[in-house]
Amino acid sequence: MTARNHRDALDRVVRTTVQPSAREVDDGGRFPRESVEALGRAGSLGLILPTCHGGSGHGLGEAVEATTRVARVCGSTAAVLATHYAATAVLARHARADLLRAIAAGEHLCALALAEPDRGLVPSGRADAAGGVVALSARKNWVTAAGEADSYLWSSPPAGDRGGMSLWLVPAEAPGLCVPEVADAVGLRGSSTATIVADPVRVPESAVLAGDGGGAQPLLEVILPWLCALQAALALGLMEAVLARSIECVTGPQPSWSRWQDPPSRRPEVRADLARMRTKVDTARLVLTDAVHHGRHGEGPERLLQARALSGENAMRVAELGIKVCGQYAFRADYGVERRFRDAHAATHGQLPTEAAFDQLAKLTCRAPVLGGMAWGE
Numbered sequence: 001m002t003a004r005n006h007r008d009a010l011d012r013v014v015r016t017t018v019q020p021s022a023r024e025v026d027d028g029g030r031f032p033r034e035s036v037e038a039l040g041r042a043g044s045l046g047l048i049l050p051t052c053h054g055g056s057g058h059g060l061g062e063a064v065e066a067t068t069r070v071a072r073v074c075g076s077t078a079a080v081l082a083t084h085y086a087a088t089a090v091l092a093r094h095a096r097a098d099l100l101r102a103i104a105a106g107e108h109l110c111a112l113a114l115a116e117p118d119r120g121l122v123p124s125g126r127a128d129a130a131g132g133v134v135a136l137s138a139r140k141n142w143v144t145a146a147g148e149a150d151s152y153l154w155s156s157p158p159a160g161d162r163g164g165m166s167l168w169l170v171p172a173e174a175p176g177l178c179v180p181e182v183a184d185a186v187g188l189r190g191s192s193t194a195t196i197v198a199d200p201v202r203v204p205e206s207a208v209l210a211g212d213g214g215g216a217q218p219l220l221e222v223i224l225p226w227l228c229a230l231q232a233a234l235a236l237g238l239m240e241a242v243l244a245r246s247i248e249c250v251t252g253p254q255p256s257w258s259r260w261q262d263p264p265s266r267r268p269e270v271r272a273d274l275a276r277m278r279t280k281v282d283t284a285r286l287v288l289t290d291a292v293h294h295g296r297h298g299e300g301p302e303r304l305l306q307a308r309a310l311s312g313e314n315a316m317r318v319a320e321l322g323i324k325v326c327g328q329y330a331f332r333a334d335y336g337v338e339r340r341f342r343d344a345h346a347a348t349h350g351q352l353p354t355e356a357a358f359d360q361l362a363k364l365t366c367r368a369p370v371l372g373g374m375a376w377g378e
Contacts, residue, residue: 001043001056009042010066014073022074025190026339031148032077032190039070039081040106048085049092054104060089060226061292064233071237072244075343076190078237082230083112083144083351087153089226090218094209095169099151111149113140113170113196114223115351121155121219122371125198127166129159134207135176135200136168142350144187146194147172147179153223154198158213159205167215168207176201188346220371225295227352228304232288235315238344239284242322243277245337249326250274270325277321280314287311305361312354315344 001009017038025032039045048063049055056062063085071078087110088103102108114121117139125138136156143152154168170177178197187193210218250270287310291303319341323330330337348354363370 003058003062006043006047006056006058006062007065007069010039010044010069013038013042013044014069018070018077019073022077023333023336023339025074025076027333029189031145031192032074032080033148035074035077036080036109037106039077040109043104043106044081045084045088045106045109046104048088049100049104053092053097053100055092055100060229060295063089063226064229064288064292067230067233068237068240071234072241074190075234075238075340075347076188078234079188079191079193079347079350080109080111080145080148082234084110084149085230086223086226086351087112089222090153090167090209091169093222094167094218099169108150109145109148111143111145111152112223112227112351113143113152113154114219115141117141120356120371121224121351123155123157123165125156126200127156127159127168128200129205132205133202134159134168134205135202136170136198137200139195139197141195142187142193143196144191144193144350146192146196147181148192152177152196153209154201155215155219159208160212162213164213165215165219166212167209167218168203169209170198170201170203170207174201174203186346187350188343193350224352225301225304228301228308228357229288229292229295231347231350231352232284232291232304232307232311235311235344235347236281236284236288238340238347239277239281239311239315239318242319242337242340242344243274243281245335245340246274246277246322246325249329249335273321273325277318277325280318284311284314302361302364305357305364308352309354309357309361312348312357315347319344 018035046055047058051057067078067082128135150172152170154170156166158166178199180194288307291307294303322337326337329335360370
């Protein structure tokens with residue numbers, strides 16, 4: 001599928017399914033299953049898979065564009081799509097052909113299970129191998145689509161007596177995987193973000209990706225760059241939506257404005273806030289576009305970390321200004337500004353929080369070891 005054809009198909013899904021269900025997803029904290037299935041039928045779940053497996057053969061730029069487009073109308077659906085793309089980027093290189101075909105057909109949703117309490121992306125659990133089976137023990141935080149995904153990309157120390165880390169593909173039905181019946185109410189409200197526990201979870205030794213102890217390279221070269229870009233895209237879509245709504249509120253007819261008060265469009269302080277919002281949105285978009293461009297050419301990770309950190313901060317500020325500009329209308333359900341205010345703040349957390357992106361960027365700036373000594377970008 002060409003990039004233009006995919007954009008057209010994605011736009012149809014957004015108009016007919018994602019946007020109409022966004023308020024229901026948010027109000028009820030309901031996982032956007034219908035939207036995910038519609039995205040699968042449109043080829044969006046297989047967007048970045050090779051054409052030989054039924055995918056569209058596109059890359060990070062197209063995944064960023066799709067995530068941003070969906071985030072403008074439903075942050076929860078975009079969060080699910082972002083974690084799926086980050087996981088699929090690794091699976092495209094290391095997973096079985098039959099799994100890739102299922103993803104391309106829209107029949108398999110992936111999620112990331114990497115972050116651990118007080119450890120970030122450096123795994124501290126256990127992986128004990130015996131008789132061709134590996135027992136994984138760990139607690140994973142901020143897992144999007146928990147209990148809804150068909151598989152999880154899981155990190156652990158190596159099962160063998162060696163250094164490094166390992167990545168595993170853990171099926172949702174694997175014995176020992178504990179997922180709460182009700183999400184932990186963290187993350188974006190409809191994204192089913194929760195803490196899941198392996199107590200332990202048992203998988204065959206063949207579930208390892210890139211070999212036992214070989215997970216550091218995919219983490220540094222694929223997962224982290226994709227996480228930075230996709231979480232920045234989620235934030236960008238949210239702030240674009242707030243800006244659009246704020247412009248409508250200021251310039252559209254508002255019969256409740258009193259005759260003793262100038263309408264917002266005539267008040268210089270309101271216009272100044274709109275200008276601040278647009279500047280932050282445009283800056284985040286330019287930084288993300290630049291980062292994706294340089295990432296395609298294998299250049300350093302600093303720009304992607306900047307994009308993640310800047311977009312996260314800008315989205316919060318734009319949402320705050322949107323509340324200020326729209327005033328009482330910001331809290332109307334049909335405007336969606338209050339919802340995106342909450343989503344923008346929730347999106348600063350996750351597998352790679354905004355503060356963690358700033359911290360890793362500072363370490364790279366100071367030429368200090370990152371991620372427990374793994375040398376990202378050196």
